[in-house]
Amino acid sequence: MMRTVLISGAGHGIGAAAARAFADAGDDVVVTDIDVDAAQAVAAEIRATGAAATGNFLDVADPEAWETLSRELRAAQRPPAVIVNNAFFQVAGVAHEQTEDNWSKQLSVTLSSVYRSMRTFHDTLTAARGNMVNVSSVHGVLAWAEQPAYAAAKGGLISLTRQLSLDYAPHVRVNVVLPGAIQTRQWNHQSSEDRQRAERQATLQRLGTPEEVASVIQFLAGDGASYVTGASLLVDGGMTTTLGA
Ligand SMILES: NC(=O)c1ccc[n+]([C@@H]2O[C@H](COP(=O)([O-])OP(=O)(O)OC[C@H]3O[C@@H](n4cnc5c(N)ncnc54)[C@H](O)[C@@H]3O)[C@@H](O)[C@H]2O)c1
Structure with a gap:
């Protein structure tokens, strides 16, 4: 049966790869992003394959944007059965360098958005016997220099998921x-040293692809994971298995 799958931050990277994967499997995908042009481009590309998708604006930090999207989807008879919370916002800098605004925005986009998604769609998920997949990070379990709010939000996602x-x-x-280093535009700004270090840190000796995370998200959202809940699944190429490199 065709499910409606809502994905946040799906205009680029892992979210876009997840949108394509769900669509390939026959789901109807609500491709959302604060960058609505990117979301609509991904949705148009999916529709060109004959699958069902729309590109919709959603700033996950804005409660009213969730309400607007909820009204639109309910009116269109597309109640989400699956939600993938993937959007994030990150500002590097040690704690005392973070402004109050930057701190709050990082927590709001990356962590509180998950609360908003459940508040908005708990009834449609329940009616569909559906599920939610959240996208945390290895930063949720290991510290990396100068990422205090990102680490707090990503760690919070793990306990919020359990709850x-x-x-x-x-x-x-x-x-x-919990993805490790994944080749998205996020890595375009990193130095080649940082990239090589990430490659060495993964015991698989390379960065992952967005598709390699999308397939795990899809597994967790599917019937093959029908007895899996509250689980945290590393998709990190072995990065967190070793103190190495
Ligand atoms: N790339 C990696 O190495 C890596 C590693 C670990 C975890 N992750 C996680 O994977 C997820 C996706 O990251 P990515 O690498 O694909 O990044 P990306 O930049 O390619 O995609 C992120 C998307 O989120 C959107 N976004 C930003 N703020 C938003 C908001 N307020 N509301 C809605 N959408 C918003 C962006 O427009 C963008 O389309 C994030 O949660 C990130 O923390 C990525």
Whole structure:
């Protein structure tokens, strides 16, 4: 049966790869992003393959944007059965260099957005016996220099996932993936030294692709994971298995 799958931050990178993967499997995808042009481009590309998708504006930090999208989807008879919370916002700098605004925005976009998604769509997820997949990071379990708000938000996503999996059981499963270094535009700004270090740190000796995260998200959202909830799944090429390199 065709499900409606809502993905945040799906105009680029891992979210866009997830949108393509769900669409390839026959789902109807709501490709959302604050960058609505990018979301619409991904949706148009999906529709060109004959699959179902729309590109919709969603700033995950804005409660009203969630309400607007909710009204649109309900009016269009597209209640989400699956939500992938993938959007994030990150500002590097040690804690005392972070402004109050930057700190709050990082927590709002990366962590509180998950609360907003459940508040908005708990009923449609429950009715569909659906599920949620959140996108955390290896930063949720290991520190990296000068990322205090990102680390706090990504760590929070792991405990929030566990909590939601309890509170919305037995009808809604909630899981979280922890990507390592994944080749998206995020890596375009990194130095070649940082990139090489990330490659060495992964025991698989390379960065991952967005598609390699998307396939794990899709697995967690699918019937093959019907007895998996509250789980944190590393997709890090072995990065966190070793103190090495
Ligand atoms: N790339 C990596 O190495 C890596 C590693 C670990 C975790 N992750 C996580 O994967 C997820 C996707 O990252 P990516 O690498 O694909 O990045 P990306 O920059 O390619 O995509 C992120 C998307 O989020 C959107 N976005 C930003 N703020 C938003 C907001 N307020 N509301 C809605 N959308 C917003 C952006 O417009 C963009 O389309 C993030 O949660 C990130 O923390 C990435």
